[in-house]
Amino acid sequence: MPSDAALQTTHTPRWRSLSAEQRDGLLCLSLEARPLITLRVHTYGTPVVQVEYVCSQRPYQAQWAACYWLLSQHATCQTLTWQLHEVPTQALASGLLVSGEQSGQYLCERALFWQLPQPWLGDAQTAVYPQQMRITAGKRHPLRAPKPRGEVYRRFDARLGSWVSLRTLDIEHDLERFNRWQNEPRVEAFWQEGGSLAQHREYLAKLEADPHTLTLIGCFDDQPFAYFEAYWAKEDRIAPFYQADDYDRGIHMLVGEQQHRGPHKVASWLCALVHYLFLDDPRTQRVVAEPRADNARMIGYMQDQCFHCDKEFDFPHKRAALMILGRERFFDRCALI
Template sequence: MTEVIDRAALPLPDGRMLQASAEGRRITLAVAGQPSIQFGIGPDAPTLGVDVMECGERDPQQAVWLASYWLFATRPGSQSLEWSGLPLTPAMRDAGLVMPAADGGWQTLRTAFWQLPSPWLRSGTGADFPQAMQMVSGVRFPRRPPKPVGEVYRRFDARLGSWISLRTLDIEQDLERFNRWQNTPRVEKFWEEGGSLETHRAHLEKLADDPHCLQLIGCFDDEPFAFFDAYWAREDRIGPYYEADHYDRGIHMLVGEEHHRGPHKVASWLPALVHYLFLDDPRTRMIVSEPRSDNDRMIHHLQRIGFHRQKDFDFPHKRAAMMALTRECFFDRCYLC
């Protein structure tokens, strides 16, 4: 028997509420009081049978998306949905929302569903930015797209019962909290970047001008709690230490607010950060991280969502653990509901 999360109402990224009512195993989903789709479900299992009984005629693709979202959120053990009575449209098939099943029917795969960029991604994907190679300091890598501004990712975590979102760092808005976080003894022990407001302003301005990295603020229910630095690995200092692909990304992570610490919070924000980076450019096949080799707690958190400890190696400033997560591994496990 797979796990079932009781969720009669599930917030959607656009702020509306997805409401579910059930009669036995017959489910009706509605948005803003308007019924969207009604379906019956089979026994809870890795492959879940879904029999569509009624579907909104105006936008059947959206109705099927809503059903998939609610089912994957409330049944984390289900890896695929096998449809009967599906009002198939070319748009559903072309988008990858549904795919052919081995028996000739149609299915929605959890691993494919979470790779659909909308509605989680709040900005365009890097897929639209052409690949134009350049050579800098003996390293050949693609020119990077302009950095986004504002909120870039938003998703409701059904298990935590909170919104997790990412926005780009604003120096004027975030300098004081960044300074406070970096001067916390717990953070300073591993980051070794404590200092004054002036020092941190200069540091953030330098990062803002660097096209190879992107500074993000993590929020729970719109409250800032963490700083993330995402970088293109090819032209980063980590590049020479492994065979970096042109679109590999890396992450540095700092949780600044004490009341947002804990394994249950990491289990929300860490998959969200990785999810955003994989959505941001579908050419990204791997995400890496290089915590200090003695940072056992962070290494454990990374391993829990699929990162593999490839090796330990020496940076000039620290002994580091090389942690790597492939796109396939992440979406096969899908720690997103």
């Protein structure tokens, strides 16, 4: 690339333009057209980052943006090595950077970076809800936090060039869409929940009143395309079929819009959904699912995203495959950019 060539402009995860320009061997990042940070990056093996300039009013944001940019541009890079003259106190406290073996050396680890809850969760609740145990219908489980409302997750998917977001379902706003999706023959064959508007209103109202299930709408560029149910496994019907931990989350998935089907779209929204659930509560160590055992396509998509099939088992209404993805595996093999 020529020394004065402009790099692409992309988006930080919540509504801002981050642009980069490379000149004279330097990488210059600007946020909303204001200079943010200038770096010299050596890419022999592990990228080594040296700071030439940083905005004094927002050094942490500058460091975060540089890590985001470099990890997004180098999808296989697991570690960025920073050389800094001053101790990056806020970055160390948050986990954005960790101390290296040498003085003045700090590391950004991809597996840690993607566990930072902000800015992906936006204004959604990010504090850890206190634990107190309850017994519901004979099942002992933690008291669950109140359900969020509105948008809970947003990220710019650099591979698709699109925003992927999750918001909570609003019955009045989403009922007709949900009804149309559930009555699609392709969807009805697996969900077996076809029915009238009245039946679906009752179905969704029951889930809205259930503290163990969160109903979500998935969007690409703010256009709804999918319905998801995220549930706490300990209180769910799946609990007797495996050793469920207190904070395991489970998922049910439905893609309603035909144009958003396909493996490249699944890779985007499934990563986003799992990412949200792991960020929503850092005590969540596993995300599980129980698709029909004969749904080979969905099982294959999930295996592509690092889920493994633990076993097959029988629900009263279907033969199911128990799919499991652990937190450590997800972040260690993180494909987010």
